Amino acid sequence: MEKSHKPKVETTGHVWDGDLAEYNNPLPTWWVWAFYATVVFAVVYWFLYPAWPVGKGFTTGLLQEEVKVNGQTVSSHWNTRVAYLADMQEGREAQSKFYNQLNGMSLEQISANPELMGFVRSAGKTLFGDNCAACHRAGGQGNPGVAPALVDDDWLYGGSLEKIQETITSGRHGFMPAFGPALRPEQISALAEYELSLSGHSKDARLAQAGEALFHSNEVGCFGCHGVAGKGNQMIGAPNLTDNIWVWAKVDPKLKSPSRETLEAIITNGLNRGVMPSWEGRLSPDQIKILALYVHQLGGGQ
Numbered sequence: 001m002e003k004s005h006k007p008k009v010e011t012t013g014h015v016w017d018g019d020l021a022e023y024n025n026p027l028p029t030w031w032v033w034a035f036y037a038t039v040v041f042a043v044v045y046w047f048l049y050p051a052w053p054v055g056k057g058f059t060t061g062l063l064q065e066e067v068k069v070n071g072q073t074v075s076s077h078w079n080t081r082v083a084y085l086a087d088m089q090e091g092r093e094a095q096s097k098f099y100n101q102l103n104g105m106s107l108e109q110i111s112a113n114p115e116l117m118g119f120v121r122s123a124g125k126t127l128f129g130d131n132c133a134a135c136h137r138a139g140g141q142g143n144p145g146v147a148p149a150l151v152d153d154d155w156l157y158g159g160s161l162e163k164i165q166e167t168i169t170s171g172r173h174g175f176m177p178a179f180g181p182a183l184r185p186e187q188i189s190a191l192a193e194y195e196l197s198l199s200g201h202s203k204d205a206r207l208a209q210a211g212e213a214l215f216h217s218n219e220v221g222c223f224g225c226h227g228v229a230g231k232g233n234q235m236i237g238a239p240n241l242t243d244n245i246w247v248w249a250k251v252d253p254k255l256k257s258p259s260r261e262t263l264e265a266i267i268t269n270g271l272n273r274g275v276m277p278s279w280e281g282r283l284s285p286d287q288i289k290i291l292a293l294y295v296h297q298l299g300g301g302q
Contacts, residue, residue, distance in 0.1 A: 009025065010023070046061075047062055048062055049063060050077065063077065064076065064077060065078050065082045065086050067086050067089060095119075095123065098119040098123075102116065102286050102290070103286055107161040107162065107165065107289065107292060110289070110293060111161065111296070123290050123294075124295075125294065127283070127287055127291050127294070131279065131282070139151065140295065140298045144246070144250070145247075145248060145250065146273075147276070149245075150295050151299040154245040155234065156234065156238075157172055157237050158234045161296050163234075164292040164295050165292035168283075168288050168291050169278065169288055170278050171279070172274065173276075174237045174271065174273070175274070176266070179220065180269060180270075182220075183220065187220075188267050188268055189207065190208070190210040190211035191211045191214050191215060192264045193211050193260055194214070194215050196263065197211075197212075198230045199244050201257040226239070230242050244257060248266060248271055248273060249262050249263060279291075
């Protein structure tokens with residue numbers, strides 16, 4: 001008979017009914033040591049961190065953290081809130097050397113400094129996300145009907161560093177009066193057709209010609225805000241009508257331009273949506289400076 005090479009399992013020596021033995025199968029060594037390690041870890045953690053409820057309180061642990069509260073450095077037992085405050089203070093201290101430099105430099109000097117611009121891009125992205133992205137979207141691509149894109153070269157109030165800083169600091173309030181009560185429907189249609197012609201989308205040359213006459217007339221006076229050539233006026237935030245960048249008008253995806261009906265609605269009812277609040281007071285002057293530089297380098301800065 002062939003002998004079995006399978007090793008015999010060790011027994012505990014307990015035998016019942018003559019041949020029923022109790023096997024001895026101990027846990028693997030690695031498992032036992034891992035268990036001991038978790039016990040040691042738990043004991044060390046118990047001493048170092050808040051861990052155990054005692055009455056109305058808890059054991060606070062031996063670890064201490066120092067934070068500044070109202071300008072005073074105070075020591076506290078470790079907890080997640082104090083750890084968060086300490087991390088925030090550490091971050092502010094790391095940023096302070098950059099903020100100290102920004103405070104005494106012009107926008108042009110900062111933009112010429114690669115190290116500071118690296119900080120501007122990092123800090124500006126966070127500031128933009130917290131304060132601007134809700135309207136202009138995270139990448140500054142704009143939101144039609146709500147806020148203009150900041151990544152193209154079309155600027156309602158100017159795209160220079162100083163103009164962007166001025167816009168962020170003081171805010172803007174665009175406005176166009178309603179012409180519905182003053183003009184007949186056919187006059188409004190003619191004006192809308194002329195606007196389409198300025199951007200190369202007119203389909204009715206005769207109507208556009210009539211609109212051009214109204215546009216430049218003293219009765220309607222559109223040229224007073226949008227300019228004689230319809231190229232806009234950044235002094236008052238009047239948009240350029242000769243390009244194909246539309247902020248307030250809903251664009252037909254097939255035509256790549258607004259319909260005449262859309263423009264007629266704007267001329268009839270006017271616009272009071274181009275409102276951007278002032279960030280002065282909410283943001284520090286240095287934070288506004290960072291945001292101006294960040295927006296300027298998004299792609300459309302002039």
